[in-house]
Amino acid sequence: MKNQFYIIMAAQALSSLADNALFIAAISMILENSGPEWAIPFMKWFFALAYVVLAPFAGTLSDRFPKGQVMLVANFIKLSGCFIMLFCNFLSNLNSINCFIIIISYGLVGIGAAIYSPAKYGIVTEILDPESLVKGNSWIEGLTVLSIILGTCLGSYLLSSKISYYLLLNHSVFKFATSKSEAAILVILLIYLLSAIFNILITKTNIKYPESSINFNNLTINFYKNVSTLWKDKIGKISLSVTTIFWGVSASLQIIVIEWSQQHLEYSLDQTYALIGTVAIGTIIGAIIVAKIVILKKALYVLPIGIIIGLIMLLMPLINKLSHAYILLLAIGTLSGFFVVPLNAILQHRGRILLSAGNSIAVQNFNEQLNVLLMVSIYTLLSWMQVKIDTIIVIYSLLVIISMSLFTYWNHRNISYRNM
Template identity: 40%
Template sequence: MQQKLSNQSSVHSRGFYFFLSAQFLSALADNALLFAAIALLANMQAPEWHQPLLLQFFVISYILLAPFVGAIADAFPKSNVMFFSNTIKLIGSLAMLAGVPPLYSYGIVGIGAASYSPAKYGILTELLPPKELVAANGWVEGLTVAAIILGAIVGGIFANFSPQIAIIIISFLYLAAAICNRYIPFVPIDHKLNTKNPIYLLKDFFISLKKLWADPLGQLSLAVTTLFWGAGATLRLVVIAWAAFALSFGLDKATMLTAMVALGVAIGSVIAAKYIKMKDAVNILIIGFFMGVLVCAMIFLSSWQSAAFNLLLIGIFSGILIVPMNALLQYRGHKLIGAGHSIAVQNFSENLGILILSGAYTFMVKHSLPINGIVFIFGLFVALTMIIALIYYEDAGK
């Protein structure tokens, strides 16, 4: 199946198409499985606060494995790492189907996702020449957004009909992704592990973490992207609960509302790529304030049309904000600690943000706070945090 790559390919090569297919199918399955697991918990009459707990079981692997997965992805052929990562995801999905509690089985999927991430980002530079990387990243990000949107819709519809059928379909998606991985060309290893000592890897990781957080612009970009991913992941669960309360929506319709945010992010990303430069990253922090205000405004909405438009705007503002912040983070990370270490630190920080914010949401649900109160607190936190960041980092932007 796998062929050795003697020269770098192009975005029109067969190997790159198999990479894109594997990435799309795996991301589609990841997003659909979340909603299938939520439906399964509801059918089991599990406590409501178990639903946001799913996210914490998923992202904990990103945090615990962050010091090691980047080094592993560099030390082995990345197509093989992606294959075994998708196999782990498939095992987690089948475990859920076999009756293993959704929290634990979704945690197994998280292990596969954590090991998949650095291999996915790193393989592009090995497969393609530098002049093709911008186009390749455009394809990857575009298909990832499509997978998020379709995963939410397809996962919600099938899970509403039957969570078990949804999980069977998702398992086949993981299997198809793993098969595609086997057709990605074999790239010779060019980064051997200097040491297999986990203590050394831990120390090396935390030195990089400290260095990037100590840099004013690195700290700014990490803080904003951490808030963005933490808020974005938690917002998906908040919207589902809010739609059930305010609009009497089931899971199938509520997931369509969450897809509006992803669509907005795609639109905002295009706007940012065309009109906003990296040097303006600090100046656009005010957009984050308005994003928080729009979240607060959800408590006054009573129709699905106004909710969909509001969530689309939240997504657009998010996309406009995150693109220059990601560019700034990549630039400072590459200069200070190197691209590989930067990805590891970014994954660690962003998933720690998801863990903390989804944990706060779990705490509020467990203690029976009304959903409108949770929505307002969530939006107020985003708005105030962005205002504080704008004031605090104003000098750094200069």
């Protein structure tokens, strides 16, 4: 792997780490402000909405300018959202206003993430040859998932009483913070700044794409043509369908696991990092294994793993012991890493052939985040209807099992690997 690849990995991992740590810190800030229950899934909803709204423009922006520069600008947009969340909480004593600002600020972080993503994945396709894409994606996808989980862990760790009191009492930089969540967000600001330093170190690849119009109507029309192109491709259709379902359910599970651990294991918010860290270990294991044994042409052979993931999720309501929870989440993490890495690699490969690096990732983000909106909305509705968390888990598990069974059957009947 080239040195630039490792710099890109470091930049995106730190940025993603901060995004997810901020999500946990923002939850804590909402709770400190006595915010309503619906405010938490709404944060996730607004984050995903940014991807959907900006999808027609993010890919073109990524291809029009050097991707390292796009990543740098996007990172500072994220940092701005983080700063606004913190600064307005300092000034306002009105709980309702604070909760609204927290939701909008995290949505601004979503705007940065929506711009960041096509550049992050697109530059990987520019510096690696197709034969290295599965291996490269195993690294970058493993680090992305790891940063998501470790970001959740970090956010929880920073909110623990021991760490937050240490920060508030012993460091002058935290003298303006008045709560655990504010101290945590100050640390997260520093992580965004560190990510920006790595973004600056990314050099231009000198790959040029055809000039495209920046007219709003033309961009929108061209984007939906790109969406249609990828959906009409046999391999693109199935890989896009599967990853769309996977990430939609994964986003909901990030919220579900917090509630599940509180009810079944009597965990508090700041204790979830130990439990969720188990998924990170499993994801790394799965990503490492799949990089060694699955090549690009055989990527769709992992589809039955999705069915197994759904079956294991069905066991969650039966878990009441901490040791059993660790084993279960380790299995889910390992299988998820093994499952999603090859599918992302093949989707990016087909996308670059049919479209371009940036535009293909924008199409992927649009579909996946649109499903995140749907899945999180369903969770919010079920919670509002006071459906028990165990029932919600069963609903999502059955969704995974049924959809992955259909995709596996359809792939077995229709896909020809010779045309990959």
